Structures are given as C-alpha cells and as structure tokens.
Amino acid sequence: MSPRQSLSFPDVRRRLRAAFSASDTPALVVLLVLTAAIVVGGFAAYEWVPTTTLVLPLILGSLWLGPRSLPWFTVAVCVGLCVMLLAPEVNLNGRSAVRTATIFAVALIILFASFRRSRLGVSGPRGESMFVDLRDRISRQGVLPPLPEQWSVEAVVRSAGGTQFAGDFVVARRSVDDRLDVVLVDVSGKGVEAGSRSLFLSGAFNGIVSALPGEEFLPAANTYLMGQDWDEGFATAIHLHLDLGSGDFELRKAGHPPAVWLHAGSGRWTVVSSDGPVLGLIPDADFECVSGRLSAGDALMLFTDGLVETSKRDIALGIDKLAGLGAGMLQRGFEGAAERAVSTIDHTDDDRALIVVHRRW
Structure with a gap:
C-alpha cells in the first residue's frame, strides 16, 4: 500500500484486531471499564475524582498488558484525560497544568517501555517469569x-x-x-x-x-x-x-x-x-x-x-x-x-x- 492510499474500515479493523492479543482481552476490558468510570466520575465530581486518578489504570496496564495492546490503551487513557479536562469544574491553572503534564510524562514512559518490550513480545511480569x-x-x-x-x-x-x-x-x-x-x-x-x-x-x-x-x-x-x-x-x-x-x-x-x-x-x-x-x-x-x-x-x-x-x-x-x-x-x-x-x-x-x-x- 502506497503512502497516499487511505486505509479502509476493514483494514483498520483488521489492524486493531491484530494489535490486541487474545490473552490481553480480559485485562484490557477491565482497564477500559475502569478508565471510562474514572472519566465519567471526573465529569460528575471532579473534586473527588481528579485527573491524577488516571495514573492507576496506566500503571495497571503496564503490568497486565502485552506490548501490542499497551500502546493503544495508553493512547486511550490520554484521550480520556483530554475529555476530563473539558469538565465544567476543571479550573485550568498552573497546578492543573503540572498535574496534566505529569500524567502525559508517565504515559510516555510507559509507551517507551512497551516499545522496548516489543522485542520480547510479552508483558513485564511474563518476561520476568521467563527469566525466572x-x-x-x-x-x-x-x-x-x-x-x-x-x-x-x-x-x-x-x-x-x-x-x-x-x-x-x-x-x-x-x-x-x-x-x-x-x-x-x-x-x-x-x-x-x-x-x-x-x-x-x-x-x-x-x-x-x-x-x-x-x-x-x-x-x-x-x-x-x-x-x-x-x-x-x-x-x-x-x-x-x-x-x-x-x-x-x-x-x-x-x-x-x-x-x-x-x-x-x-x-x-x-x-x-x-x-x-x-x-x-x-x-x-x-x-x-x-x-x-x-x-x-x-x-x-x-x-x-x-x-x-x-x-x-x-x-x-x-x-x-x-x-x-x-x-x-x-x-x-x-x-x-x-x-x-x-x-x-x-x-x-x-x-x-x-x-x-x-x-x-
């Protein structure tokens, strides 16, 4: 496929299906549900569910997901973060900017780690178990x-x-x-x-x-x-x-x-x-x-x-x-x-x- 050709919907679906490992599906579903719940909770009560709560699914994803699924999930969390910033209660000031930048930095670190793991093809705990x-x-x-x-x-x-x-x-x-x-x-x-x-x-x-x-x-x-x-x-x-x-x-x-x-x-x-x-x-x-x-x-x-x-x-x-x-x-x-x-x-x-x-x- 040349660079100028656009991807059709079947091509996108096929690539997404290949990106997500079958063994990652249960963990991925749980993490997506958790992320969605945090985003919804941030809209409903930002004072109790701030944007920093999204660090939890990021860390769990780095532990549970393989190198194919992890980058996509990290991008999904970053999208959820952007959605949370649109909540009416969010006050965009210097403090919130630092918190947002910190979450994006954690996401970048996890993405970098997932690209390094892609050479082995397994998640962190699985790779550790192989070495053990x-x-x-x-x-x-x-x-x-x-x-x-x-x-x-x-x-x-x-x-x-x-x-x-x-x-x-x-x-x-x-x-x-x-x-x-x-x-x-x-x-x-x-x-x-x-x-x-x-x-x-x-x-x-x-x-x-x-x-x-x-x-x-x-x-x-x-x-x-x-x-x-x-x-x-x-x-x-x-x-x-x-x-x-x-x-x-x-x-x-x-x-x-x-x-x-x-x-x-x-x-x-x-x-x-x-x-x-x-x-x-x-x-x-x-x-x-x-x-x-x-x-x-x-x-x-x-x-x-x-x-x-x-x-x-x-x-x-x-x-x-x-x-x-x-x-x-x-x-x-x-x-x-x-x-x-x-x-x-x-x-x-x-x-x-x-x-x-x-x-x-």
Whole structure:
C-alpha cells in the first residue's frame, strides 16, 4: 500500500484486531471499564475524582498488558484525560497544568517501555517469569548429581551485586560407568551483563559434556564459542574428569585459574596447573591434561578468578589464601566448606564460584 492510499474500515479493523492479543482481552476490558468510570466520575465530581486518578489504570496496564495492546490503551487513557479536562469544574491553572503534564510524562514512559518490550513480545511480569524460569533451568543444570558414599562435592556461585544471574556457572554430569564430569565456566563480563551468555552457554555446555568423552569437551566448547561470533564471546573454563571408583582424575583448563589439590596425608596443598587458551579466541586449540589420583581424605578446589583476584591483591596471593582455608578444611571437615570459604574471603566486584571435591576416609 502506497503512502497516499487511505486505509479502509476493514483494514483498520483488521489492524486493531491484530494489535490486541487474545490473552490481553480480559485485562484490557477491565482497564477500559475502569478508565471510562474514572472519566465519567471526573465529569460528575471532579473534586473527588481528579485527573491524577488516571495514573492507576496506566500503571495497571503496564503490568497486565502485552506490548501490542499497551500502546493503544495508553493512547486511550490520554484521550480520556483530554475529555476530563473539558469538565465544567476543571479550573485550568498552573497546578492543573503540572498535574496534566505529569500524567502525559508517565504515559510516555510507559509507551517507551512497551516499545522496548516489543522485542520480547510479552508483558513485564511474563518476561520476568521467563527469566525466572531460565534462571531455574541453569540452576538445575548445575545441580551436582548424587555420588557414592565416599565422595562429596559442593559448589557455591555468587554473582556480583547479589543478583540471581552470574557470569560463572557449573555444569555437572555423572555417567553410567561411574565417572564424574564437573565444569566450572567464567563467561566474559559479570553479573547481569554476562547472565544472558551464561544462560545460553550453560545449556550448550551441558549437552556437550553429556555427549562427548572428557578429553573432547574443551575443544568442542571452543569450536562452539568460535561459531557464535560474539563481540565478547570468550570464556574461561576448568574441566574435572573423575573416576569415582579409583579416584583417578584428569584436569584440563582453558585460560582459567589452576585447581588446588589438598593432600590429607601430609596436610599440604599443591597447585594443579595446565596450559590452554581461553575459549572462543583461537581455533583448533589444544588443552593440556594433568592427571592424578585422589587418595582417601584428599580434596580438589576449583574456583574462578573473582574469588582470588582483586585490584589490590595478586591472583597468586589470592590462591595462597584460598589454599590456606582449604588446608584448614582437612582438620575441621568438608561439610559446608565451600560456603564457609566463599563467605570468609573478601567480597569483590566480580562473580565468584568455588567447587570442592572431597574423597572421604
């Protein structure tokens, strides 16, 4: 249709019908009735029903209506406001002008918010429920599977600013041949900024670790990230592949801080480090494997840099401090040790995560 052609009545009706979602109809009817009642009440008794009362349906509309219906309803409220200003009792002075301008400003803010929501296609509460569902899904993927009695694994993730979305996440899987794979990933960015990438990558990495042998996980994850072509599409990761029967393990990392091995026999700790580039930067990268065996009482600590590195403390000193806390776990026990360690270390402005794998006596 060219710009000069006029819309016929069927075209207008069809567009209006498309604008209003069927799921919004009950709420829209209630809000229109409420708006009409306020307008009529303003005409009958403006002293008791002033124009500012129209803010109520505006706010309710922003909560209940989807992005298709909300702009039309906001326009309808503004029309109702103009009608109310024609009431005989309305005294157009500076005070009433400020009230009217405030209502129009609220309407513009709601319109702007509805245009932003149109990219998602759902109302505010529905969008929030979707994010809550995604958060719960990523949390379930990071739930550690039940293990044999001689093993315990604890994982703690804390986001920057205390939000529910973090750039650090955990992927865990126990195979039918009694092997445990635990992956700790640190996505570029922090807090909510990295939350969307974490939600996306957690599902992908969970599928990769479930489908491929341990030695193929990091190369496959690197290839996957290379294919995303994100501006900040890199991540660090450390992957533990553990035989729950013998205690033999393999550690591989990609640009991630090293693990700490706590030796129960000597009461000492060692840093388990290996070479490997950050995921998503170098194609066909190789990741060095470090092997070992956890004896009875031994433990491994996997962590992200937000737990050990600050602007005032070098990462090596942070690892020493964390390892010292781990050495104390050998005497005090490992129940709740991950939570205690994260709470003890100074808070930073970065996401923090810690996994403690312990082989009981």
